[in-house]
Amino acid sequence: MSARPSTRQSLLLIGCGSHARVVLDLARAQGPLWKVVVAIDAMKKPDAAELEGVPIRGGPDDLEPLLSGVHGALLGIGDNALRERLGARVLAAKRALVSCFHPKSSISPRSRIGPGVAACPGAVVMTGAVVGEGAILNTGCTVDHDCEIGAYAHIAPGAHLGGRVKVGARTLIGIGASVRQNIRIGADAVVGAGAAVVADVPDGVTVVGVPACPSFRR
Numbered sequence: 001m002s003a004r005p006s007t008r009q010s011l012l013l014i015g016c017g018s019h020a021r022v023v024l025d026l027a028r029a030q031g032p033l034w035k036v037v038v039a040i041d042a043m044k045k046p047d048a049a050e051l052e053g054v055p056i057r058g059g060p061d062d063l064e065p066l067l068s069g070v071h072g073a074l075l076g077i078g079d080n081a082l083r084e085r086l087g088a089r090v091l092a093a094k095r096a097l098v099s100c101f102h103p104k105s106s107i108s109p110r111s112r113i114g115p116g117v118a119a120c121p122g123a124v125v126m127t128g129a130v131v132g133e134g135a136i137l138n139t140g141c142t143v144d145h146d147c148e149i150g151a152y153a154h155i156a157p158g159a160h161l162g163g164r165v166k167v168g169a170r171t172l173i174g175i176g177a178s179v180r181q182n183i184r185i186g187a188d189a190v191v192g193a194g195a196a197v198v199a200d201v202p203d204g205v206t207v208v209g210v211p212a213c214p215s216f217r218r
């Protein structure tokens with residue numbers, strides 16, 4: 001379920017760490033579409049009472065009861081697998097998984113963006129691209145024409161994808177990495193910071209360097 005409400009709606013923010021603060025900032029920068037009324041800690045019972053003015057009302061066990069009082073949720077979790085699990089719980093509770101786009105991101109109207117996506121300042125998505133549920137498009141990344149970004153993937157700050165690149169579910173494309181056009185990167189893979197990817201990357205494999213090669217050190 002995606003959400004583009006015409007009136008102000010209440011949201012729950014899942015997470016209270018750094019990425020939650022980023023997502024809260026994106027939602028606030030977007031103007032008065034939504035109001036984030038409550039947050040939860042995604043890992044444990046919370047030790048703080050509030051996150052930048054938003055009350056933190058519980059831990060992961062409190063998600064469903066708190067969802068019943070709001071229109072939808074924002075995914076403020078950096079860990080791709082955990083974000084996926086919590087996104088599934090939001091949808092199972094029949095609440096909207098809300099996408100937020102910083103006003104200085106540039107998203108082609110001829111791209112398709114799934115629910116629960118976060119687009120940071122300077123993120124660019126070009127025509128024909130498809131961005132899956134819960135993906136993070138971090139600061140200044142570029143996703144060129146006809147790319148396919150899998151669900152819950154993370155394109156880190158300053159990473160650049162040429163045209164028709166495919167990125168699998170939950171994969172991290174690290175800070176400042178470049179991926180040549182038409183490359184396929186599997187699911188649960190990691191492209192190290194600064195890598196230049198010029199060959200396909202299988203599922204679950206970490207690659208680093210220029211040109212990127214599998215890393216056996218993990």
Ligand SMILES: CC(C)(COP(=O)(O)OP(=O)(O)OC[C@H]1O[C@@H](n2cnc3c(N)ncnc32)[C@H](O)[C@@H]1OP(=O)(O)O)[C@@H](O)C(=O)NCCC(=O)NCCS
Pocket residue numbers: 138156157173174175190191192193194195206207208209215217218
């Ligand atoms: C590739 C990566 C996953 C490896 O992480 P790790 O398994 O914890 O590796 P370590 O930091 O222990 O480093 C192991 C070795 O790999 C090297 N290495 C680590 N990252 C590297 C990279 N991006 N490029 C080249 N070499 C790298 C280290 O220098 C080290 O080499 P050494 O054994 O010769 O000393 C990680 O460094 C990385 O680049 N992650 C992406 C981070 C990112 O972009 N996050 C987004 C935040 S918004």
